[in-house]
Amino acid sequence: MNFQQLRSIRETARRGYNLTEVANTLFTSQPGVSRQIRELEEELEVDIFERNGKRLTGLTKPGTEILPIIERILLEAENLKQAGRDYARETQGTLAIATTHTQARYALPAAVQAFRKNFPDVRIALQQSSPEHIANWVISGKADIGIATEGLSEFNELVSLRSYEWSHVVVVPQGHPLLARDTVALADIAAYPIITYDIGFTGRSHIDEAFQQAGVATDIVLTAMDSDVIQQYVSLGMGVGLIASMAIEHNNVHRLHAIPATHLFRPNIARVAVRRGAYLRSYMYDFIQQLTPQLSRDDIRLALSDNVGKS
Secondary structure, three states: OOHHHHHHHHHHHHOOOOHHHHHHHHOOOHHHHHHHHHHHHHHHOOOOEEEEOOEEEEEOHHHHHHHHHHHHHHHHHHHHHHHHHHHHOOOOEEEEEEEOHHHHHHHOHHHHHHHHHHOOOEEEEEEEOOHHHHHHHHHHOOOOEEEEOOOHHHOOOEEEEEEEEEOEEEEEOOOOHHHHOOOOOHHHHHOOOEEEEOOOOOOHHHHHHHHHHHOOOOOEEEEEOOHHHHHHHHHOOOOEEEEEHHHHHHOOOOOOEEEEOOOOOOOEEEEEEEEOOOOOOHHHHHHHHHHOOOOOHHHHHHHHHOOOOEO
16 A cells, blocks of 8 residues: 555545546556556455446445545645644745635735745745635645635535624715715615626625515626726726725725625625644744634634534
């Protein structure tokens, strides 16, 4: 039994049993992957994968029990490497952060700047995508830390920590009729075309939920992942914008007016997530604390050791 065999099993399950993709991921050949799988099955004296001819189609019953064990072994092997790096080069390394555009653009700069002052020899790799991709990157080990508003707390493979609360605002150009109202209602907003985030991004579920519960129909004419893009089209008079408050607080080059909407939409919680069971280097704790200053390092360790893992 060796690590290459274990990686071949894990990647085969991750890549939907496509051995060509597995071979590309592991920088080897497809026959080599098949051989590694076959040799481990022979050593264990059980079939891990179901087969249709030479094609792998799924996990056998023993395979469903064996795969989590393999995942744990490979995770602990990586933890062992991380622990060695931590003590050998305590203030050096790379911190891979997966997050959304809104978080990267508006919420993270201050934390990243403070972190760089504390750890000038640590390189930061900032990756941006949807919350689902962020979760998968952290689970697979492609990213060390994931930061997003939606979805991270729904993955059992992750431990997510509450970071901060934020709200949506309505944005309109100067002279818009909504600016004349003392208080804006959902029906007032829905009287105009709406421009907001794609489904699954930046608290969009809370926006949809509010209109649905109120029984108010909407005409969402344009969606985007990027707050700046939404503001650009609002400035062109294409509709009313619904964006994160931090987006216009930190950048209002389009000269839009923000209308408070805390009475309309539920508050949103940004969360910081790491892979359950992963070893965190000391500088990773520091970065998490930049985003969750209400938590001590011991609080974070306790959350990571919690079997439930959601706080």
